[in-house]
Amino acid sequence: MSRESAIAITGLHKSFGATRALDGLDLTVARGEVHGFLGPNGSGKTTAIRVVLGLLRADAGEVRLLGGDPWRDADQLHRRLAYVPGDVTLWPGISGGEVIDLLGRLRGGINRQRRDELLEQFDLDPRKKARTYSKGNRQKVALIAALASDAELLLLDEPTSGLDPLMESAFQRCIQDVKRQGRTVLLSSHILAEVEALGDRVSIIRLGRTVESGTLSELRHLTRTSIAVETTRPVTDIARLPGVHDVVAADHHARFDVDTAQLDAVIRELAPLGVRTMTSSPPTLEELFLRHYGEAPS
């Protein structure tokens, strides 16, 4: 049983009235991995997580959570996981510190030392009433409560959408710690770079259906890097190299996209030209969807 996947979903369907939220979703999260759950807003990520939590009932399909049935054994299974919703709402009159302790107790215990360390790392004042917290601070409250628990599975729904960049890096360090402890993380996001930085494997969901799933290197074909370069000698025939797209070149300047798999070859070609400046940026999810599915995510 311990080798069974943390989450195993096959052919999951869920509709709300006429709206089809999930349309045959497959998702497998192995134990001990950080699994990126990637999709544009409205693609069904949150609905899928709610079904995994047994808050919503599946219309059709098979869902296993930590070896159990999330609908039938919800409260038993929940003792072994921690969940951070995408839109955290808290009780206005209760302080952040109280919420963290309460959620910890409801999960069956909280590591006090880690709780205090996390408060420091995320720079959160636990004495403030929840009504005075910003969206980012409410998210921190739920995150600290989850990270301070000893849960074997963390379900994080767009956990960094309200955090500033400094806090995002604190978050990434925490997730790496969690990973070292051998715990499992399902990390939903609509930002490709975030998932790339943390994920072992990624599932991409669109319109309630899984469109890609695999390790990051397996999905390399999906990612391109945008490069802008200035050289001492003119850039001439870069466009003939395999894996190079959308070249705009004039004398000493060039801008183009390159398949990540071909990056090394392209850099070798550029080096003899005398690189003065170079910037590279990862592709956005929007670009990826445009290229592979022929439409922008709404």
Next chain:
Amino acid sequence: MTGTVPLLRFLLRRERRSLPWWLLGVTLLVLVQSTQSQDLYGTAEALQRLRQTIGANTAVIAMSGPTGLLASIGGEVVFEIFAFAAIVVALMNMFLVGRHTRADEESGRAELVRSARVGRRTPLAAALLLAGLADVAAGLLVFAAAAGTGLPVAGSALFGAALAAFGLVFAALTAATAQVFESTRAMYGTVAAFLGAAFALRAAGDVGDGTLSWASPIGWGQRTYPYAGDRWWPLLVSLAVATLLGSAAVGLLTHRDLGAGLVAPRPGRARASALLRDAQALAWRLQRGALLGWAAGLLLLGIAYGSIGESIDQYVRENPEIAQFLTGGSDDILNAYLAVTAGMAALLAAAYGVSTVLRARAEETSGRAEMVLATGTSRRVWLAGQLSVALIGTAVVLVAFGLGEGLAYGLTVSDLGQIPRLAGVALAYLPGVWLVGAVTVLVFGWLPRAAAVIAWVVVAYCAVITMFADSFDLPGWSRQASPFFHSPRVPLNDLAVAPLVVLVLLVAALVAAGYAGLRRRDVGY
């Protein structure tokens, strides 16, 4: 104060939906009271009789005003309605000023406004002007309603002016309080406490020698004695105090940063107390304030009802039209009266119970229930936590009513044994109250989106049946559909155990059915 006029126009636009309702409310209060009073006490003899009954009844004086007003029928209208109209006007001013000063600062909207070409004092000036306009409008409408229903013109003008001047005091008070506190809640809470104190001081003063009434803005208004002497000079007291408070607000404003207050908000606890350990403790923590408020309100209502218990017999004989509201006729007037008042308390307790059960739905739609249900807390445990507040809370508010009624009535007849007796009487209505809550649980489980509407319709139905079934001769089946119909009407009738047992069994069945619905459905939709 650059930009005051455009800002004022903007505020009027923001208030165009709510302000008319406040004004309509005040106007209707005066209109209804004036018509009704002239119907009931239009003749000199009727007014004389009223002076005799009320002049000796401290409870009525405490709820209304100084008896000196009873010199004329117009004064009688002011006596009965001024304090209540004043409460409405005070709340109107509190929200008008509060919304556009501290609330806007807390939400950050004020920052946007102040970043434009708008002076530091402009938002406060615009809010006060807005309240001033509203008070003038309220005064004119009250004048029109009073004079329009045939009361003397001079007195009507003073009536309207007194109410408007009173409103200005609360507008300025809110403006000053808004400078002191950083949170909107603390500001509203403080102003509401001042309003409560103003009412209590004038009640104590009017019952006593009148000195304390002069410490209350409501007292200043009532002591203009419209239609009963027409004294204009107490208006100056109101205007002077309003000017003083307004200047204080402006003075404090220039000494603080945007968004800051003079008093820092009280921080919460850094760690949860050992008590806050499960879903049930959380439910109690969230709802203890509301429970205390309802219990205090019903205690006061009990005291008000209980204090006139002894004179009720005499009162009913003098006002035979009241007897039709009492089920037992005039044979057993006192017990019938106690049964009717306990029935009213049961209705209020049912409303409290419904609002408490519906908190579960609010937790669900806000996403807060999801946070709890994603932990080791099952739906059963979560619902039980919510319902424990409803079940025990309704008992608490009923007992509070019974204690208040028993205390006040017991003191007037020198028999403190009335306290446990009437607390027990009130508790006899508990199963009926629970049944209304249990119906709410049922719809919450199966028809969550319609739960609030259905539950409040049930409460309204019970209220109509309880209050009007006898006077309007409603058909029997419609009465039997009300849970309260099956509650034995103690102390008028004997306590019958069988219907109570049936009610409790029904409650258990409905709650179980509601839980079955909750267990089957999606959470949060």
